Structures are given as structure tokens and as C-alpha cells.
Amino acid sequence: MAAAAGLSVRTVRNLELGQVSRPRRHTVEELAQALGLGDHDRGQLLRAARAEPAAADRVQCLPPDVRDFTGRRSELDALTALVDTAGPAGAVLVVHGPPGVGKTSLLVRAAHRIAADTEFPAAGYTDTCFVDLRGVDDPPLGVDEALDQLLTALGDPDTQLPASTGARLARYRMISARRSGLLVLDNAASEAQVRPLLPTGPNWLVLVSSRHALTGLSGVRRMRLDVLAPDEAQDLLADIVGPQRTAADPAAAARLAALCGHLPLALRVAGNRLADRPQWPIGTFTAQLDDEQRRLDLLRAGDVQVRSAFAVSYAQLPERGRRLLRRLPLLRWRQYPLEVAALLLGPETDDAVEVFEGLVDAGLLAPGTVPDRYVLHDLTAVFAAERLAAEEEPATAAQARTRVVDRLLDTVDAAGAWLDMDGPADPRNAFSTGVAALAWLGAQREQWWWAIRQAAADGRHARVLAANRSLYWYSDRHFGAVPWAEVYALGVAAAQALGDPVAEAGQRNSLGWVMHVVFGRPDEGATQFRRAIELARAHGDLHQEAWGLAHLGGVAMRRKPPDVAAAAEFFATARELFTRVGYRVGRVVTTYFHADTKIAEGDVEAAISLLTVAAKEWQEDGLALPTRNSIDGYIEVRLGNAYAHTGRLTDAIDAYDRALRYFGYAGDLTGSGRALVDLATALAQVGHPRTGEVIDLAISTFERHHDEARLSKVLALRDARVT
Known part of the structure; x- marks a missing residue:
């Protein structure tokens, strides 16, 4: 029979022994086919298999549904779909998550939906049982007590329960083997508490909730429950206090939900307190919760406390x-x-x-x-x-925090050694390659930026300055990594606190660069550059004086119209100072800046000559640090600009492509952005087939890095092509 029906021998045996009281429809249809039943007999068999059990035989012991349950649509859909996806063997699913996240509410709502679904009895399920395992109590519900509840629900209430745990467990296994249904084990403390309560029969759906993932249970599905999404949190609040109140001040409602951490328990407590005080605007309670030291004191209603x-x-x-x-x-x-x-x-x-x-x-x-x-x-x-x-003790906590600050800033210094344009080819520190150093700075920027702020707050000014110096070239290539204006403002304050005017000049040059280049506020940048030059001259530091002059040249070039003559003078003076102090990076940079002035004057051949000199000088020592490729990239971008200025667009496109490769090697997002804009422009001018591809790449890059200025340029370029 089993072979003819395409069923397992075990399935047929369980049907014969009555251990499956309501087989699945497809099982009955396969048996009818194997028996060769006609339409009349086939219909009778199907009706008999689907007949409802006597009311006295059905167990219904779910707690009341949660009336104001809100959200969790995807989770509910996944849970209620278990009826269809479990298969003949049944299923066990563990819902786990933090305290107060609404695990019990979700399971109760899901259980009611499953039990109310017409597919529930159609699939052969009859019983619905619920046991609170009291996992957070000390002690939690014992196995004996849990078995008592289940045996009372599933067995004959007039039959005396066995005295020993083993006997109770044997009876539970026997009863659960011949019944089917949904079992909710709420608030489980451990795997050991759950294992003996899992039904023996195949036709059971078991939903377990716990603060723990219960990873020791085998063959189960798991669902991690997190806090609500912001919109769901606000919907729950509106359900409790009334939509009119939340609509009257949606900003306060959103803030209240955020202060509750979008945690359902906290939202219910806050909502119940507000519901009990209808005269309170939501903003009144929100203002109270803003005080972090009082927040958990306020998040209590009756005997329900979030803190507990x-x-x-x-x-x-x-x-x-x-x-x-x-x-x-x-x-x-x-x-x-x-x-x-x-x-x-x-x-x-x-x-x-x-x-x-x-x-x-x-x-x-x-x-x-x-x-x-x-x-x-x-x-x-x-x-x-x-x-x-x-x-x-505060001192103990501070010591722990300082360990973290020191590790982060030590690592920043190690990464900076790989980024220094004049650094050794192999710094041999915490990073094996410059690429690894760049990757760490990108991945840990939230952490090292916090460490700089914390060091400043702790008055550790020398550490702030050291970190800022290490990040100098990183900031130049990654505009959006952190708020650089704040970084260098802290550096200025640290230098002043240490009484170090030369360090202050360096930090002011960097701060001015942020104002000018990143924020597009050249006048504010120029103020910082002039102050840096004053400090550097007063204390004989040609290095910072030269950088200040070079930056002022950049400001002059970005005037409308550009003051090309003033810029050329600034760049020439800066290059002379860099030559005097033997700073090759500065010489090369001011040389290609000087080439910009030649392009602006229309003397393209002079610009190309300067850029050729810069490229040759830059390649002399053969160092292979990744950030050094940025200089190569900026030289190539300017060569492309020079070629484009005279209509040599094919040469310009080749130069921009080389620049992109260099910037890619260097991990230089800023340089890549500039090269992408220039390349897309040149390609569009010649109607090159790559134009659309490069524009799309530029748009996705600038959107990803929130580069609004360049994004607007390529969007305009795309729109012009469409027009």
C-alpha cells in the first residue's frame, strides 16, 4: 500500500494505528488513488479525513490576543506560513531577541492567526497549547510543572497525573504522538527546559520564545526579533494614546519613539502613561525622557518597568x-x-x-x-x-576608556606612516600594506574620530596633534570620511593649549583647506591661511609658510574671475620655499598648481612642460606607497585638462583614464571624482560610446559618497545628452 501510494511505510502505519487523527489532504488523495476508489467513495474518504474532531477532543488554551499589536508584518507572515511550509514532519521555530522586544506578543498574535486560518484544521491540526516557561524567573518553570500543564490540557483531566517525572514524560510522549496541533512555549530559559516538552508526533508546529537563541537545539528554525522600525514604533504609540494626539505633534511623537529605543515594552509603558494623562502634550513627556539619568525611572507604569x-x-x-x-x-x-x-x-x-x-x-x-x-x-x-x-569607580572606568583611545590612536599613527608622501616604502608596522592601512581607516572611522574627540576632552593635546598629522594625507583624499573642520579645529585648540605656534600654523592650514576646498568658502579659508603664514613667519617655519602661500594661490584661482597673476606668484614663492627646505612633495604639488595658471592663460605648451617636469621629479625615487599614486593622478588630470583646452580630446581621454587608474591604486575618492567628471565631459564632447557608462558610474559614485557638488555636474551632463 505504501509503495502504491508513494508514501512512507511509517506514514501508513501511523494512520492504521490512529496516531495521526487528521492526515493531510494530499496524503488522503494518494491513498484514494492507490485504492482505486471511485468518485463517491473517494469523496466519502476525503470528508471523513477532514471531519472536525469532537469539541471535547479539541484543546484551545491560548492567552488573549494583543489588541493593539502593531507592525511585524514580515515576521507574522513567516510564522503563519509555517502551516504550509512545515511539511509532514512539523516544525519548531525559536523567536529570540532582547528584553522587551515583543516576543510574547508576536507569538500570541501568530498563534491566533494560525489557529483561525482555515488551512490549520485542513492540514490536520487540532490543538493549540500555550505554556509560559517563566524563563526570567528564579527559578524558571520546572519540567514537572510544564508537563503537568500540558498533560492536563491534552489528557483526561479526571485522570491522576503520574508521580514521577519519567512517567509524566512517557505519558506526554504517548499523548502528543497521537494528537497534532500548535504548541507555544513562551519565555524559555534554556534548551534543557525546552527539549522534553517537544511533542513526539510529526504533525506539530512548535513556537518558542526566548531571550537566548537556544543554539543547542537541533533541527529548528530561528528568527531574531529586533526593535521596531521607526514608523512601526510611532504606529504603536498612536494605537495606545490615540492617533489625534500623535498627529498633533508628529515630531514629538517621533522623538518619544526614539527615546524609547523603538522598543515595544518601553513604547507601551510610555503610551500607557500618556493615555493616563490625556491633558499632557506628548512633548511634555518627551522633555522629561530627554534626561538620560531619569529615563528608566520614568519608563514604568504600574508594576511594569523597563529597567526590570x-x-x-x-x-x-x-x-x-x-x-x-x-x-x-x-x-x-x-x-x-x-x-x-x-x-x-x-x-x-x-x-x-x-x-x-x-x-x-x-x-x-x-x-x-x-x-x-x-x-x-x-x-x-x-x-x-x-x-x-x-x-x-570613575577612575577605573576612565582607565578602561583610555586603553581603547590609545589603541585606536596608535593604529591611526601606524596607518599614517603608510600615507605619508615622503614616508618609507615599507613602514613595517601594524599594517602589512598601504592598502590595508587605508581599509582600516575607512572601516574604523567612527571609532578613531571618537578617539580624537575623547583625547581632546581628556586634555591629551599631544595625542590629538599626532593623530591629526597622521591623517593629513588621508583627509586630502577622503573629504567625506569625518567632519574634518571639527578635526582640525580640535587640532588648533590643542596646539594653542600646548603653546606650539608652528603646530597651530599647520592645523590652521588644514582647517583653511577644509573651509576652502571641502565647503567652498574661500574667504574663510583665506583667513586661516593668512594666520598660518603669520605664525610660521614669526617662528621661522618655512614649511608651513609655503603651504599657506600655496593654499592662497588656490583661493586666487577659484575667484570669479580667477586672479591668475596673483595665483602664479603665490605658487612660485611657495615652490621656492619648499625647495629651500628640501620638501619634494611641496615642490611637485606647487609645480602642477603652477601648470593650472598656464592653462588658464592659454599657454598650454608651458603647462604640459611643467607637468612633465613634475611627473619626472615625482618618479625619481621610485617609492611605491599607495597614496603617492594620487600625485600621479593629479598630474594626469591636469595633462588631460591641457589637452582638452586645445581640442586634443582623444589625448585628454587617455590622460583621464590613466588618472582614474592611479586614483584607484591610491584609494583616492576625491581624485577619482574629479577625473570621472572630466572624463565624462570629454567623452560627451566627442560622442564616445562609453559616455553613458562613465556618467552612470560617476552618478553612483557621487551618490554613494554624498558628493553633491560633483553629482549635480554629471546630472547636468546626463540631462544635456538627453536633450
């Missing part, structure tokens, strides 16, 4: 887990890279992965967007900061 939800999980952590959690707010990053955040534990970090993953498993950290990064949600951070203040 975190406190239970915190108390269950091992000592090093508690230490790490309470110290993480010292850093206040959006994401915590394992390699540096681990230093909060102390000098010894061999067990860091286990400690971080333990916090993830406890629902107190979330995995980041890339491996070895972690996210600390807002209210968890507030709770952790409370524990830090209560459990550790």
Missing part, C-alpha cells in the same frame, strides 16, 4: 559579561568592533569573542552589519550606564 526587564538578564550574566556590558556606553559607538571594544575588559582579551557572543545570546547585544561587530541598543545602553555608575 534588563536587570534580570544582567543578573544572569557571568562577571566578565556584566563588566563588558556596563562599560560599552563609555564608547557610545553605533557599532562596536570586537578588536578594540574588547579592551574594555582589560589588557587580557583572549576570551573576548565568548564574552561578546554571550551578550548576543542573552539578547543584550545584536550582531552588527559585518562579522565581529556588535550593536548596543539605546535603552540597553542607558541601563548599562546606570550599572557602570553604580558598580565602578
